[in-house]
Amino acid sequence: RHYPSDIDALMDSNIAGTRGAIQLALDAGVPLHHISSLSISGEYLVDAPGTSVDFTEQDFHIGQNWQENTYVKSKMLAEAAVYSAMQQQGLKAKVYRLGRLVGRASDGVFQKDPTNNMSFLFLRAIQSLGGLPEELACLSTDLTPVDFAADAVVALRNASLTALHIMNPTPPTMQEVFAQLIPDLRILDGAQFDAHLGKKLSQPGADKLYSLLLDFLKMYRMHSVTITPVCGQTRSAMEATGFYCAIPPAAALVSGMSSNVFLGNTPKKEPK
16 A cells, blocks of 8 residues: 555565565575565656656666655665665575556456555546546556566566566556546646646545545646656566567556446456
């Protein structure tokens, strides 16, 4: 969870849990395959917020804003623990930085409880508003099918790279994503969107529904997203293994997030 209710539990799980896994791997004399997150790339460089840079598989700490979000901080420190053990204790390890996971590419089935998924909560807020601010319309949004991610991790287990980026290499824009969910999606200028959102915020329960959107807008308007995760080296490693999986277009990637799910009804169930 990017916005956890229990910060101590999150830090314990992601940092202490990783250290425990490191020790287990060392004791057993086996490699560690660590699942991380592309969220560690951050959104902007703290000392040069207007500078646009790519975040590659070779990058780790590039001066990004990793300390502003507790989840990102926990994943950053967990990765640091892995690298420290590799350098100081001889740990053999691979780090897989996953993108924004969505439903399976094979059939669109989404997770059973989407209410803990940050992407779902953001999508639900925009769906409720029926409009998207034009400042976000062209912003790329990574959607990585969970089955593609799982298969890629297995295929890359013997890759020469230490860190690998498991993500959609051609992410759709927010407008492309929301147009699939909201047929009559409106693109509003900043003033129009803020006025529309202001009216919605006066309704009961609105704070909970729109809190994530409000946080994102506040962050984005303070500092535009100028760090772009890329996966060129990982894609080359995939090709070397013979692994190939076509990632479907946005319409298929959000098919599991149908309107009845947004309205709070029972999520699509796993097939028997």
